[in-house]
Amino acid sequence: MRWFVGLVLLGLLVGVGWAVAHRLGAMGDGGGQRAKQKMIPPVAVAPIQQGRIELRRVYSGTLEARARFVVAPKVGGRIEKLTVDLSDPVQRGQVIAELDDAEFIQAVEQAKADLAVAEANITEATNALTIAERELERVTQLKQRGVASESQLDTVKADELAKSAAVKVAKAQAQRARSSLESANIRLGYTRVAAAWSDSDNERIVAERFVDPGETVTANTPLMTIVDLTPITGVFFATEKDYARLEVGQSATLTTDAYPGREFAGTISRIAPVFREASRQARVELSIDNEDHLLKPGMFIRAGLTLDVVDDATIVPVDALVIRDQTDGVFVINDDGKTVSWRPVAVGIQQGERVQITGEKLSGKVVTLGQQLISDGSEVTIPEDGHTTPNEPEATPAPGSGGES
Numbered sequence: 001m002r003w004f005v006g007l008v009l010l011g012l013l014v015g016v017g018w019a020v021a022h023r024l025g026a027m028g029d030g031g032g033q034r035a036k037q038k039m040i041p042p043v044a045v046a047p048i049q050q051g052r053i054e055l056r057r058v059y060s061g062t063l064e065a066r067a068r069f070v071v072a073p074k075v076g077g078r079i080e081k082l083t084v085d086l087s088d089p090v091q092r093g094q095v096i097a098e099l100d101d102a103e104f105i106q107a108v109e110q111a112k113a114d115l116a117v118a119e120a121n122i123t124e125a126t127n128a129l130t131i132a133e134r135e136l137e138r139v140t141q142l143k144q145r146g147v148a149s150e151s152q153l154d155t156v157k158a159d160e161l162a163k164s165a166a167v168k169v170a171k172a173q174a175q176r177a178r179s180s181l182e183s184a185n186i187r188l189g190y191t192r193v194a195a196a197w198s199d200s201d202n203e204r205i206v207a208e209r210f211v212d213p214g215e216t217v218t219a220n221t222p223l224m225t226i227v228d229l230t231p232i233t234g235v236f237f238a239t240e241k242d243y244a245r246l247e248v249g250q251s252a253t254l255t256t257d258a259y260p261g262r263e264f265a266g267t268i269s270r271i272a273p274v275f276r277e278a279s280r281q282a283r284v285e286l287s288i289d290n291e292d293h294l295l296k297p298g299m300f301i302r303a304g305l306t307l308d309v310v311d312d313a314t315i316v317p318v319d320a321l322v323i324r325d326q327t328d329g330v331f332v333i334n335d336d337g338k339t340v341s342w343r344p345v346a347v348g349i350q351q352g353e354r355v356q357i358t359g360e361k362l363s364g365k366v367v368t369l370g371q372q373l374i375s376d377g378s379e380v381t382i383p384e385d386g387h388t389t390p391n392e393p394e395a396t397p398a399p400g401s402g403g404e405s
């Protein structure tokens with residue numbers, strides 16, 4: 001009887017062991033299925049779009065006067081008067097300063113006196129020549145009659161030639177006196193300092209003043225700087241990467257901290273043919289209309305230019321781009337909506353968070369988040385609220401994408 005009870009107990013233990021093992025095996029299979037499900041990565045996606053995209057650059061620069069003219073006297077002296085001051089308009093040829101001219105007036109009077117003496121010398125020499133010519137004529141007649149000798153005739157001829165030379169000398173001295181008088185008058189005129197620039201503009205603005213009335217200056221001492229503000233010149237420097245896309249006549253929009261929220265229009269007027277060795281950048285000049293004189297030289301500006309435009313570009317978010325094996329590409333959602341395909345692409349224009357790409361059969365949706373968890377052919381999970389879209393209203397989904405814009 002005892003052995004029978006032991007056999008029953010042994011059977012019960014085997015049954016319980018088998019049930020526990022079966023239960024544990026069932027639990028292990030369920031956990032594997034869940035682990036397998038957890039291994040399918042969730043990703044965020046966005047539609048591939050078709051639309052317009054622009055390559056736009058904003059350059060930092062500064063404003064410069066289109067023309068700059070430094071007014072300086074040609075003679076030295078004490079400044080008696082300044083007719084304009086800082087920020088005053090100046091007409092071309094206008095007198096802006098007057099120097100003490102007493103010394104120069106005296107020089108003119110001296111030159112006039114010298115000229116009068118020279119002209120009197122001409123009269124004296126002319127009269128002497130007239131007498132010598134008459135004497136030569138008389139002696140010549142006497143010589144023909146045999147009354148005068150050959151030596152007397154030679155003496156009279158020599159005197160006539162000397163008197164003729166004296167007339168020429170007197171006339172030359174008079175001409176020199178006239179030149180001296182003209183020079184004295186010119187130097188006297190230099191005491192009235194005029195702003196005589198050569199460009200076609202008729203009006204400019206006083207930008208700087210360096211002296212005050214009463215100061216004594218030497219020749220060529222700067223008195224004022226006069227600038228032309230209409231139009232004004234904007235200057236920025238472009239890198240080699242953008243240089244080839246710039247051209248004369250290209251439009252630009254400018255902003256400055258002095259007038260927040262206001263834009264000014266400009267066009268490229270000059271592009272330097274050389275690059276600066278230190279920065280490897282080239283100087284670019286903009287011509288900016290400034291009729292109201294709001295813009296001033298020295299102001300900081302930001303110049304925005306559109307360097308390229310593609311009207312029918314294939315566009316994806318920048319986040320969709322990944323690099324695999326040193327190649328740019330994107331993961332495209334396949335038609336089954338559960339797997340992805342790797343597509344190598346060429347990257348074009350980037351505008352904000354959007355980028356132009358080119359490649360074969362680019363339509364549908366691309367993965368924008370979670371690319372590090374997937375490879376070509378991987379299964380993915382796309383949450384209903386897990387898509388992202390570019391924040392640009394212009395682009396539209398590519399045909400067949402079926403995505404939201």
